[in-house]
Amino acid sequence: MTIGRSRGPAGRGPRSVPKPKRLAHLRIDPRGYPIIAAIGQAPGDIDFGALSESRKLALATFDLCAVCALPFGEELRWQVSFDEATAMAKTLVSNEAPVHEICALYAAQVCPFVSSPYARHGDDVRKGMKRPEITYLTGFRRTARVFGRRSGLQTSESVLHFETTGVEQQLKLSTSTEAIEAYQRALETDVEVTIDDTERELATRLTELTIKDGEDSGSVMAGAAWFAGGAFCPGVGNVQGMRRFTEEPMYTALARQVLLEPGFAKKFEETEDLYTRAALKWLNSRDDLPEILAGWRNTALNRAWHGRPSPGKSSGGTDPKKSKRKLQSAARRKNRR
Structure with missing residues (x-):
């Protein structure tokens, strides 16, 4: 779901539609559109027309809404x-990350592609094609799987896919009036997310700019998600934008150490990198991890222990400060800093 770009007349202007309380922290572009969590947003280059695979990995890892970046x-x-x-x-597989109900209904008000019956697709495969007139919204209980595979639109590229299951609610929006009424009902019960x-x-970290690094905060947050367990997402190594992590072995080595040595994960909180620190503090503070992340980590943990001669032997450990310095050196070699 993207907001702010399509071919065809727009629906209601963003400044005329009241925002849900949970969108208050999002930055606003000059036209009034909120800059949602799932789109690329390097400084000076907000791309409303494309989903960011790096951001999708962060959303999947931390179980966050693709619009507001708050937990489900x-x-x-x-x-x-x-x-x-x-x-x-009963089950839906999509290359778009799921969202809260009120975030979806808000998008149905202001997103030109969703709100306008005249909207046209803008991607290379379906360019100029008119979208169907009826919009369906489906509420699922679970995200059952997240995995990388080739896109149905661009078969040469791999993207993350989200499998949601357990249908509990459905909305069929045939007219703008129905969409407005559904959104008004949602606003009446809207509360701030605790x-x-x-x-x-x-x-x-996911929604603010990274002026110092000069790159999309989502790309930096994807690295932090990699350490927390995103490295173990099935097929992630072939997904757009992930080569930076697979080509530098240190990223996955640190992810494995965070997984296998809780003491190391705790020490890693001391890193000066704000994004890694945020991810590790979140990870270490959870009594129960989100289902997707827990599944990735459990699978990787089982494989790691199965391959070890003795579960009681230590891998020798790595100094978090030395690891951070190695990461910084690798980053400089790639001209990231």
């Missing part, structure tokens, strides 16, 4: 579709 908690995970067969399926300090820090 007990709320349903909503997906948007434009054909009835997809909307009625989050702890570590969750707030994740949202801040």
Whole structure:
């Protein structure tokens, strides 16, 4: 789901639509559109027309909404579709990360592609094609899997896919009036999402600019997510934008050490890197990890222990400060800093 770009007349202007309380922390572009969590946003280059695979990895790892970057908690995970067969399926696989209900309904008000019946696709495969007139919103109980595989639109590229399952609610929006009424009902019960300090820090790091580094904060946050367990997402190594992590062995080596040695994970919180620190503090503070991340880590843990001669032997450990210096050196070699 992208906001702010399509071919065709827009629906309601963003400044005329009240925002949900949970979007208050998002930056706003000059036209009034909130800069949502899932789109690329390097300084000076906000790309409303493209989803960021790096950001999707962070969203999947920390179980965050693709619009507001806040956790789902007990709320349903909503997906948007434009054909009835997809909307009625018990399980949906999409290359878009799920969102909160009110975030989806807000997008149905201000996103030109969703709100305008005249909207046209802008990607290379479907360029100029008119989207179907009916918008379906489906609320799922679980995100069952997240994995990398080739895109259905660009078969030469791999992207992250989200499999949501356990349908609990469905909305069919045939007219702008129906969309407005559904959003008004959601606004009437809208409340601020209660989050702890570590969750707030994740949202801040993911939605604010990284002027110092001169790159998309989502790309930096993806590295932090890699350490927390994103490295173990099936097929992630072939996904767009992940080569930087697979080509430098230190990233996955540190992810394995965070997984296998809780003491190292705790020490790694002391890093000067704000993004890694935010990710590790969040990880170390969880009594229960989100289902997707827990599954990735458990699979990797089982494989690691199966390959060890003795579960009681230590790998020898790595000094977090030395590891950080090695990462910085690798980054400089890649002209990231």
